Amino acid sequence: MADATMGSAPVSDGSERLTTVDGKPLKAALMAAEAKARRRAFFLVLPLLAFVLVTFVAPIGQMLHRSVHNPGFTEHTDLSDGTQTEIMVNLRGWFEANPPGTEPDEAAYAALAADFLVLRELRAQGAVGTRINYEAPGTRSLFTKTARRAERLEAPFKEAVLDVDEDWGDPKLWQVMRDASSAYTINFYLAAVDLEKNETGEIVSVNENRQVYVLLFQRTLILSLLITALTFVLGFPIAHLLATLPLKYSNILMIFVLLPFWTSLLVRTTSWIVLLQSQGVVNDTLVASGLVADESRIQMIYNQTGTIVAMTHILLPFMVLPLYSVMRPINPSYVRAARSLGATSWTAFRRIYFPQTVPGIGAGALLVFILAVGYYITPALVGGSDGQLISNLIAFHMTRSLNWSLAAALAALLLFGVLVLYWLYDRLVGIDNLKLG
């Protein structure tokens, strides 16, 4: 700002423009100085910006891309040297030339046979089969089997291919292959909400015994809301106590809130297993005190109860801490004033104290809810079968079935759901009303 020192021009009549000592107009000089400051500020945040771009924006973008893009049927990447080869070229050509619903003719089967020769050479039949198997279950071995005999396929190809396996005549399979011949697809999103395309390309529900995702999305939403409510009910009195006790006591109590917060998640989850399992501490105590018979020990873990108890405990500090930070500065004389003016203790709490804690409740609830929606390890360990959340199925597709496109579609839906709820929250409570501490 040094070069922006005021010039000697008279200010009183206003007719002369303000300039700096070296004759530049003051406005331009100020702007130059500000631009410099902005640049400096930008360079300071640049590392963070780059970090966020590389570790956050790019992976999420990649995930969203993967949820609509799967080149398993169109492209083969050689794992040893990374070269990419176009595959299924002939068959894709046939699909382009013929409208959906066309009965596959000799030309289609000839194209298929020609493509299989390429697949065999590249050893790509397994990957292609896996891609098709996502949408037409049980067809994987069709591809590996046919590739093994690719060299022996001769005209007439339709007969030869159907001779290898008559499942090749399944119209559903041809519909799936037609769909997969474009790398971009919304089918993974359909699968993520228990829908699929039938033989004629119409969108229909999947068989009842395979419907799972909608159920789990609902369960995740309901359990997360329940856990948020529980942490509020449990956390509010604790936070109030912490905020109103003299510092020397509240600091000691604070340790009890923070100690579990600092303890590893796995340790806390495992401790709940030790406590709640049917041969665990709680059941043993109940049996010893005669409240419960030895044969009818209560099942408190490996089910939804286990998930709710463990997650409520683990997420409790995320409710207590924002509440505490909001309650601490509330002046106790407000409530005293209300009482002295004749309010009952309930009215004073409801009209005076509680409204002042709303920003803390908002922050705590939002934190707990968003963390709960994405919780994975705790339900995996203590959830048994009916305590699983949607994130457990995302993890299943990430690490076990390795259907990353479906995992990405599920994750994107979850992300979208959280954003919608965040927007709703902003409309209802207002994001400015948030106080994290």
Place this chain on the structure above:
Amino acid sequence: MKKTLIMTTALLGTAFAANAAEVTVMSWGGAYTKSQVEAYHKPFTEEMGIAVNSVDADNPATPIKAQVEAGNVTVDVADVEYSDAVRLCDEGLLVELDHSMLPAAPDGTPAAEDFIEGALTDCAVANIVWSTVMAYNTENNENAPDSIDDFFNLADFPGKRGLRKNAKANLEMALMADGVPADEVYAMLETDEGVDKAFAKLDTIKDEVVWWEAGAQPPQLLADGEVVMSTAYNGRIFNAAVGEGQPFEIVWDGQILDFDLFVIPQGAPNMEEAKKFIAFATDTQRLADQASWISYGPARQSSGELVGLYSDGKTEMAPHMPTAAENLENALVNNFEFWADRDTELNERFNAWLAQ
């Protein structure tokens, strides 16, 4: 100062030299990994001077696939199930192995003839025959269950059951308990009615099941009394029972046999060492040695006669092997083609069933 520099450089040098000769082997953890460390890893390092890093996973096939697809492979050798070995090989994720690198049996029989039928595939070399069995804790069962039916019989055998949290083996056992003979199980599972039937049978005990994922869990659940009986890998039960004196018994009826095979993922950082490791670990003597640490059958015929006592020095191993004649009365051999094909579909259905 200069001296310190030289010293550090020298130290760094040796560190790098040590790094150069190593191989990372991924296996299933617990008693099984221990048996491999004792029988394969230690002698391998001793004889070849190549360090072995041992890492574990609940099922090594999944991290392998993830690593290869992500282009970031850290594992050189993995120990996987048959259907996974076939599937990963089909998908081009594994290195094809030249079987001529495997040493011949002591009597000169070439490796290709010495291994049990099916134990050598394009990309994999089997080391053991293992089995999924049902096991129970004698202290928590008033009656001794003696058949796979009893696992599903809550009236006579009340209490929780442990089952592996996936479709494989559970569906087969459910059908066998439903009276389907072992040799018809897979034909039945090929049909929708067969799958429905298996899930219906599982439904009858669903509320009483504790699901496990790692092989080390069932012995733990049985010992804690969390479950009265559980499916388990037979070797884990043997080691807990004989090695640690737990009151566990195996019911061999309805057991499901499978191979575990060594594979090398594409892009393994220490390819040569990995091949040396596989050749070394699957020779006649090493396979026999492993059987003295855990009750899994060696994959070579010539190893059979070398199998002797458990590492406690007194327990005869032969009757504890899943391949012992008296244990094979109602046994099922895992159909790898079926599972390579249907794994995704049936696990999706399993997940849906589980969540409902």
